[in-house]
Amino acid sequence: MLLIPAENQLNWKRPPWVTLGLMLTCMLVFVFYQSGDAEIEHELIEQYLASDLPALEAPAYEDYLERQIQFEAAEDRVYQLQEFQQLRSENEQEWIAYLLLFDREFFQYLQQSHDIIWAPQERQLWHQQRMALERDYISEISAFESGLIPAEMSLHSLITHQFLHGGWGHLLGNLLFLFLLGFTVEKALGAGRYLLAYLFCGVLAGLAFAAFDWNSAVPLVGASGAISGLMGMYVAIYGLRKIRFFYFLLVYFNYFRAPAIAMLPVWVGKEMYDYWFAGATGIAYMAHAGGLVAGAVLVWLFGRSWMQIREEFFEPEDEEKDARFTSGYAQAMGSLSRMEFDTARRQFAALKTRYPDRPILLEHLYQLAKLRPDLPDYRNRARELMDDAIARHQPERMVSIWQEYLSKGEPHQPLSAKDHNRVLFISLKHDDLKAAEKAFERLRHAGDQILASEACRLLATEFEKRQMVPKARHYQQLMQAY
Structure with missing residues (x-):
């Protein structure tokens, strides 16, 4: 029976580069380094028979x-x-x-x-x-030169054995599981910590294998111990959260949901049972068990420090975010169509908190606030929408919102001198002198003499550049008054 976690979907916009690099390394080692084994074995058998x-x-x-x-x-x-x-x-x-x-x-x-x-x-x-x-x-032969031989333990073999494989089936099977598990754990830990944790789990898996067969001369090769470590880290990351698991039994396969960590004792128990009762299969069961335990323990011990899970890991993927936004937006629009304005306002505000990069939400909140121009919320939303228009390089939109507010909200909740000054500056920058002069008139009556004086100077300079002498002289005289 095959049982693997399958909670996350791969986002190719942020590829798992370390996982892909480990897969490529294993492939290159097998093709270019281990490919010489066949010729060595052929010569060895010829010499032996002779x-x-x-x-x-x-x-x-x-x-x-x-x-x-x-x-x-x-x-x-x-x-x-x-x-x-x-x-x-x-x-x-x-x-x-x-x-x-x-x-x-x-x-x-x-x-x-x-x-x-x-x-x-x-x-x-x-x-x-x-x-x-x-x-x-x-x-x-590669397995004896770089594999992990318990009876002849060496430090370098604790790393090198993780990149060797016993054949194409062994290699491709391990690469498949490395990919399925690796992209999730890499996303959770980040590239650097993920690589170190992967190699460390492989080392601990090799030590577990050697501890139970310390006198063995049979070399251990393969990434399965490190991959088991990924599996242990995977379920420890999710802890008691219920996640999806894929299972395959004979010809039947399906998914089920269960607390992630509940699968760890099942996997470890299976490896221990197979080690004692499955007989000689050539499978390093204790390396698998050691990797599983090592991966889980690493997350439990260092999950709040060195192995801390990245904050964005548990955020939903883009497609799920879109689906949630669409559902919430439809509910808010439904409230709006029923003229339940207070409910719609709360719903749009909650959506904006979760999805701050969706400008349509701010537009709805502005329109709802405009229903009560006497309240401060209208002024606040107008300022937000003006800021958004500036950020999106839409000066005409920004001036339009300002002008609309002057006609509806200004008598109740006046804008500040800084608000008018921003409109003046943006208008001058985009050659809208009419709007700039109107903003100046609002600014000079807002009570900030310093901003008014500076605005005068800017307007005088702009009209001088355009050789509009009467206008320039008018603002120069105003400057003297300030």
């Missing part, structure tokens, strides 16, 4: 499998023994060589028990030939 090693190791391998079945109750080795015996009966030398070379637990067994398996001469021959192959070929 040596004395098959004759020495094949009987020892069969005995090794029988011992594990008898003394360690390794049920998965029963099938392996049967397969090996069939390969020997069919003389499949290359497949036999592959099994003997890459069963790393068998190689460890030979290293520990060669004194009792072979006579001194055979032992010396085995050591000379096998160690040469280990040095010249096996150590050059």
Whole structure:
């Protein structure tokens, strides 16, 4: 059964560049670095078959499998023994060589028990030939060179193993889950913190894998531990919020909603169960479990500091915002059509608080306020609409609103000298001298002598530029009076 969170939709206007970069890195490593493994393995098998090693190791391998079945109750080795015996009966030398070379637990067994398996001469021959192959070929294979080998732990392999994969299926499966989970977590944390958290979860997943198989010589490769960390971070980010999960069972798939964090013990429990009871599958269950726990714990421990979720993460996407706005706007317009003006005013005001970048809302609020020109709300909305017109480079609109207010609201709630001065300045800037003079007349009666004097100077200068001498002289005389 497949069970993954599916709450967010990708916004390609803000691509998840780090997630895409990690995917590209894994792809490039597989294509250009790991592509050389096939040639190394081919040469390795040729050298192995040309040596004395098959004759020495094949009987020892069969005995090794029988011992594990008898003394360690390794049920998965029963099938392996049967397969090996069939390969020997069919003389499949290359497949036999592959099994003997890459069963790393068998190689460890030979290293520990060669004194009792072979006579001194055979032992010396085995050591000379096998160690040469280990040095010249096996150590050059990507999984052994850069994978995480618990028995030979190195610091760099805690990072490098996250970018290696065991085949196209392994790679593409991991990249799919990296994309599905990564774009959401990257959006929540931001690029830099997301990258560090991803790599750190991969490190902790590798340590968890090594802790349960500390003596293993089998290399761990793949991004699945770090991706499990993303899954742990994903559900910890949402916490008790109910989110959508996608599930796939045999041929049936669907969605369900559940508290996000409720899935964490389910996933961890499944990985633990599979580790103990699924047998030898080649899947690093404990790396998955370690990554899940690491991701969740990182968010819980540092969610209020270094791992703090970005404020805009929980904001709805643009399409959802549009849908919510359309619904709220329709309700407000319905109130308006029923002449429920107070209700409509409250609804439009609430919409403007949530959607301040929608100019139509301010227009409605202005028109509603104009119904009561004697109240201060009309003056406030007129000022807001004038500011909006200036911001949108609509000087004619700004002057029109000002003139309308003079006729309706000015007798009740006069505008200030600064309001008239702005109209004067904008009018001069756009060569509307008639409106500028009208604004000056309002300004000079508003009681601010400093602004009035400066307005006189500006008007005198403008009329001088246009060689309108009587007008210029008129404002120069007014200046002297101030």
